[in-house]
Amino acid sequence: SPYSSPGEPSQPSLAQALTHMASSVLMFKALLALGLTATSAWLVQPMPSGAARQVVGQAAEACRSVRMQESGDAEAFTEDLLDALAADEPMGDSTPSGTFVSADGDAEELAPLPSYLNHKTVEEARQKWKTHETDTGSVQVQVAVLTARIAYMTKHMQENKKDYASLRGLTAMVTRRRKLLEYLLREDLPEFKRITAELGIRTNQLLKPKLAGARGRRV
Numbered sequence: 001s002p003y004s005s006p007g008e009p010s011q012p013s014l015a016q017a018l019t020h021m022a023s024s025v026l027m028f029k030a031l032l033a034l035g036l037t038a039t040s041a042w043l044v045q046p047m048p049s050g051a052a053r054q055v056v057g058q059a060a061e062a063c064r065s066v067r068m069q070e071s072g073d074a075e076a077f078t079e080d081l082l083d084a085l086a087a088d089e090p091m092g093d094s095t096p097s098g099t100f101v102s103a104d105g106d107a108e109e110l111a112p113l114p115s116y117l118n119h120k121t122v123e124e125a126r127q128k129w130k131t132h133e134t135d136t137g138s139v140q141v142q143v144a145v146l147t148a149r150i151a152y153m154t155k156h157m158q159e160n161k162k163d164y165a166s167l168r169g170l171t172a173m174v175t176r177r178r179k180l181l182e183y184l185l186r187e188d189l190p191e192f193k194r195i196t197a198e199l200g201i202r203t204n205q206l207l208k209p210k211l212a213g214a215r216g217r218r219v
Contacts (some may be wrong), residue, residue: 034058118152129195139180140195146177147199181206 125144126136135141153170157163184192185206196203 114152114156118149121148121152124148139184139193143177143180143184143195143201144199146173146180147201150177151172177201178206 001179125148126141129138129140129144130136131138131140150170150173153166153173157170160166179200181192181196181201183202184195194202
């Protein structure tokens with residue numbers, strides 16, 4: 001159908017195919033009947049040339065009438081379908097308008113999403129604690145980024161206590177930050193004190209002597 005988009009089946013195309021199939025069957029039956037009549041007549045007595053031409057003309061006329069009926073039915077069906085579509089989905093005026101309507105009053109400013117605030121906080125921590133211009137993975141940067149993410153996830157868990165997947169992620173981040181702080185405590189004590197003081201990280205558990213030995217003596 002000229003009104004259907006390419007590559008998409010449409011109802012007019014299906015109707016035309018069914019009509020064409022029916023007309024082909026009718027044509028085949030007409031030709032078969034005429035052929036049987038002519039064959040039986042030839043077997044009884046030879047058919048004159050004029051009679052043969054008359055039989056062929058009748059077959060051609062039958063085919064022509066079927067073709068005209070097929071095209072008429074398809075056009076009528078297509079027009080009916082277009083009228084129904086136009087009634088169900090009226091097309092608006094496609095002429096562009098130069099008038100723009102605005103709402104009255106000042107538009108309220110939408111609150112930023114928590115995920116955006118988390119991303120912004122992480123980027124600020126990364127920029128603040130980097131040791132050089134291209135630093136993205138130093139111990140200081142990792143501790144600062146983990147602290148920002150831990151704060152965000154802690155607030156999330158306070159509001160969603162049954163989010164066990166986030167709880168596992170939060171526990172993994174706390175463990176990772178603890179290992180990094182233990183490394184700083186061993187290798188650079190002044191930097192350890194500075195970063196924990198500025199980020200507000202509690203160091204009570206980190207500064208306790210570790211248990212060792214068979215009876216758990218503090219060393």
